[in-house]
Every structure is written in structure tokens, then in C-alpha cells.
Amino acid sequence: MIKYKKSADSETTVTEVVCPNDTNPMGILxxxxxxxxxxxxxxxxxxxxAEKICVTASIDSVKFxxxxxxxxxxxxxxxxTRVFNTSMEIHVVAWAKKIxxxxAYLINEAYFTFVALDDNAKATNVPQIKPSTLQEKKLFLSANTRRKSRLKF
Ligand SMILES: CC(C)(COP(=O)(O)OP(=O)(O)OC[C@H]1O[C@@H](n2cnc3c(N)ncnc32)[C@H](O)[C@@H]1OP(=O)(O)O)[C@@H](O)C(=O)NCCC(=O)NCCS
Incomplete structure (x- = not known):
């Protein structure tokens, strides 16, 4: 298994359009x-x-x-942002743009934790992250504090 990977290599962008059936009675998403x-x-x-099947273990600091x-x-x-052993923290941001x-403006920010599973659905180790940019280094360092806080509960 590769020991280290860059977070830029797995950075993911998803685009959606808000449709009427995505909204509440106030007409907002x-x-x-x-x-x-x-x-x-x-x-x-x-x-x-991870190059493995992963499941969501927790979602925290969800800010609308x-x-x-x-x-x-x-x-x-x-x-x-950071890999621990079998778990990874993912920083997710969402923007809305008026056509x-x-x-464009920021509508949400959150941290998701995923756990990689092996063929027997057991948690399995994942390559570590080598942060490159200043922002990646900041998030890498602060990930330890967020992990401690989420594992308290
Ligand atoms: C997440 C899950 C795989 C953890 O399994 P487990 O047998 O408890 O595994 P362990 O106790 O060995 O922990 C494995 C890793 O998960 C992390 N973890 C477990 N619960 C967690 C939580 N609530 N929040 C964040 N991380 C968590 C542990 O810290 C550990 O990380 P590390 O290996 O990097 O140190 C298991 O609880 C599960 O399958 N949950 C249901 C997942 C699901 O259905 N998600 C929604 C659909 S994708």
C-alpha cells in the first residue's frame, strides 16, 4: 500500500441545481x-x-x-484533511451561485469522518496525508483537536 498521498489527488467537486422538490415550504433548499x-x-x-469502500462514521460541525x-x-x-488509522476526516464546503x-456565496461547511473497510467489512488502514498548502497544513494540525472532541461522545 502507498504510505502517503496528497489530498489534492482525491479532492472531489459535485455540482447540483436546486429543484422545487429539493426545497421546504419556504422555498429554500x-x-x-x-x-x-x-x-x-x-x-x-x-x-x-482509500481505494476501498468507506462508510460514514460521523458528521460534525455542520453549519448552515x-x-x-x-x-x-x-x-x-x-x-x-487527515488520516488517523482506518478513519479519515473530510472537510466539505458548499457554495450557492445565482445564475x-x-x-457565489458559502452556504455550508462540515467535517465528515469515513472509515475504510476491507473485504470482510472490517476497518482497515488507509494511506496517510502529506499536507502541501498552508490551508492543508492548518486543517491537518487542527484535525487532532476535532477528532478528540468527536470521539468524546
Ligand atoms: C464506523 C464503523 C465502521 C466503526 O467500526 P468499529 O468496529 O466501531 O471500528 P473501531 O472501533 O475499530 O473504529 C474504527 C475507526 O472508526 C473510528 N470511529 C468509530 N466511531 C466513530 C465516530 N462516531 N466518529 C468518528 N470516528 C469513529 C475510530 O476512531 C477508528 O478510527 P482509527 O482507526 O482511525 O483510529 C461502524 O461503527 C459502522 O459500521 N457504523 C455504521 C456505518 C454506517 O452505516 N454509515 C452510514 C452508511 S455509509
């Missing part, structure tokens, strides 16, 4: 639908990094910052 899209983006990212409306284009980016103004 349902939180659960957005989290579902973010879960899929981060699962693709985790599985491409702004609403999105019908017709908005949603872009979701998922990137591995006419082409203005």
Missing part, C-alpha cells in the same frame, strides 16, 4: 438534501483516497450559513 449531497461528495473523496433557492447552482467540494448575477 432542505438541510437534509444538502447534507445528502455533501455525504455523497465526501464518500467519493474518501473512497478515491446561508439559504439557497430554486435555480441556484450548488457546488460542493470535499477534501481529506443571473453569477454571485
Amino acid at each position: 432542505q438541510g437534509g438534501r444538502l447534507v445528502q449531497w455533501m455525504d455523497i461528495a465526501s464518500a467519493v473523496c474518501a473512497q478515491n483516497h 450559513k446561508m439559504p439557497a433557492k430554486v435555480g441556484d447552482i450548488i457546488t460542493i467540494k470535499a477534501k481529506v 443571473v448575477s453569477q454571485k
